[in-house]
Amino acid sequence: MQSIEQFREQVLSASASGRALRIRGGGTKDWYGQRIEGDILDTRTHSGIVDYEPTELVITARCGTPLAEIEAVLAERNQMLAFEPPYFGAGATFGGAVACGLSGPRRASSGALRDFMLGAKLMDGKGQELTFGGQVMKNVAGYDVSRLLAGSLGTLGLLLEMSVKVLPRAVREATLRFEASEIEALRMLNEWGGQPLPVSASCWSDGVLFIRLSGAEAAVDAAVRSLGGEGVADADTFWKSLREQQHAFFADAECLWRLSVPTAAGAIILKGEQLIEWGGAQRWLKAGSDAETAQKIRRTAAAVGGHATLFRGGDKGVGVFHPLAPAVAKIHERLKTAFDPSHIFNPGRMY
Numbered sequence: 154m155q156s157i158e159q160f161r162e163q164v165l166s167a168s169a170s171g172r173a174l175r176i177r178g179g180g181t182k183d184w185y186g187q188r189i190e191g192d193i194l195d196t197r198t199h200s201g202i203v204d205y206e207p208t209e210l211v212i213t214a215r216c217g218t219p220l221a222e223i224e225a226v227l228a229e230r231n232q233m234l235a236f237e238p239p240y241f242g243a244g245a246t247f248g249g250a251v252a253c254g255l256s257g258p259r260r261a262s263s264g265a266l267r268d269f270m271l272g273a274k275l276m277d278g279k280g281q282e283l284t285f286g287g288q289v290m291k292n293v294a295g296y297d298v299s300r301l302l303a304g305s306l307g308t309l310g311l312l313l314e315m316s317v318k319v320l321p322r323a324v325r326e327a328t329l330r331f332e333a334s335e336i337e338a339l340r341m342l343n344e345w346g347g348q349p350l351p352v353s354a355s356c357w358s359d360g361v362l363f364i365r366l367s368g369a370e371a372a373v374d375a376a377v378r379s380l381g382g383e384g385v386a387d388a389d390t391f392w393k394s395l396r397e398q399q400h401a402f403f404a405d406a407e408c409l410w411r412l413s414v415p416t417a418a419g420a421i422i423l424k425g426e427q428l429i430e431w432g433g434a435q436r437w438l439k440a441g442s443d444a445e446t447a448q449k450i451r452r453t454a455a456a457v458g459g460h461a462t463l464f465r466g467g468d469k470g471v472g473v474f475h476p477l478a479p480a481v482a483k484i485h486e487r488l489k490t491a492f493d494p495s496h497i498f499n500p501g502r503m504y
Contacts, residue, residue: 156199160311161280162255163194164424168278168495176307178217181246182253184465185500187473194311196248213316216248223247230426234319235263238394246311248309248488254304257396258365261416261431264319267303274314276303278493282313284467301488307499323353323367325374328391329382331362333431335420340364341449342432343427350376356395357429358402365392374445395430398465402428402437408467410450412436414459424455442467451475468493474503 167174173191183189200217205283207230220240229235238250252271256265275298284465287301302312305311327473333341338357342364345352351368363385366373377384385391394400403409406477412421416433440446441461454461460475477485489496 154199157209157276157313160194160199160313162278163192164276164278164311164497165281166331167192167497168280171495173500174250176311177221178246179242179247181240181242182249183257185253186257187504188470188501190500191497197441199202200246204316204320207232210319210321211316212319213314214247215314216251216312216376217248218247220245220247220250226432228322232319233322233328234269234317236260236266236269237396238266240399241397242271247255247315251303251312251315252305252307254306258356258392258430259367261355261434262353262367265303266317267300269318270297270299270303270315271318271366272316273299273302273451275309275492276311276313278310278495278497280364283310286316289501306502308489308503310498323351323373324445325370325378326365326367326388327373328363328365328385328388329380330385331364332360333357333362338429339419339433339490345380346416346432350380352376354392354395354430355432356400356428356430358400359426363391386411394480400428402439406437406439406466408440408442408463410438410440410458411462411464412438412450412454413462414454414457418457418459421453421457423450429437434469442469442471444471447461447471472504477504 165172174194175189175191175196176196178196197217199215202214202218202223204213204214205226212223212227222237224234237259239255239257251266254266275283277283302309317381325336333356341362343357351366351372352364353367354365356363365388366376368443413435418433423438425438440450451461462475463469463471463473
């Protein structure tokens with residue numbers, strides 16, 4: 154394809170001259186990660202759905218394909234991207250969603266974006282096209298590189314094409330609302346997590362707990378009767394606002410931290426307002442980003458077996474992502490060098 158040859162020319166030119174390349178689709182997540190620099194490599198010219206097999210629950214598309222286009226095609230067959238990737242803007246692309254590796258409210262029940270990766274085509278720092286995985290569920294032998302690329306923020310190479318698993322939409326969904334303190338909400342979520350309930354999303358904020366039930370009509374109806382609570386009208390709008398961080402909690406968040414912790418972790422005592430998702434596994438915190446505050450937040454998360462990311466805003470000088478252990482950092486360095494010998498792709502975007 155012409156777009157691939159243009160990408161190759163740009164990659165080889167940058168490699169020869171030592172110039173950095175900034176891989177960019179719709180630019181809806183430019184704020185995520187550390188610094189961005191280099192000449193823009195615009196992926197939107199490489200667009201289109203390559204293959205879609207509804208009966209096989211697999212879709213393959215090019216990196217520049219609008220995320221909205223993919224979800225519209227899936228909706229026609231009553232299927233979905235079960236990890237509910239956030240858009241953060243109308244121009245969101247498939248490649249950008251995979252590169253950022255972010256998942257929405259359904260992640261705790263269905264799995265993360267990387268869990269749905271089946272295969273990928275990548276252009277490395279030498280302009281070579283590399284293929285990993287495939288288009289079927291069981292195709293992995295050796296390293297599962299396609300999953301490694303999810304969340305790599307374009308630091309390993311240019312994602313050209315990806316295959317992901319899709320799932321049928323639930324026959325029925327219902328959202329319930331409960332008045333509950335943070336401690337009560339975490340207790341309820343952990344108690345429900347040990348029961349065969351079709352909970353597909355949860356959110357606690359400002360003394361109110363919301364849960365979404367998804368599945369067969371009989372299962373959802375039985376859960377509604379068992380759990381009680383108050384039904385929520387226009388629930389789709391609520392969960393979309395949470396996915397896109399348009400919920401009132403995020404409106405005045407000048408500095409937003411994301412804490413990833415075990416679901417069994419109790420209330421995390423830190424200065425700042427919190428919103429809890431994923432059955433307790435994801436905690437959003439509005440707090441400062443000075444060095445002392447950052448250290449305290451990361452120590453607190455680590456103490457319960459988790460980690461903390463400076464997700465949006467704040468002083469990125471404290472480091473956006475949780476510091477890596479020396480051995481893990483060495484693996485990152487070797488992977489980067491193997492895929493991108495001249496270090497031209499999104500340098501410094503992660504660490």
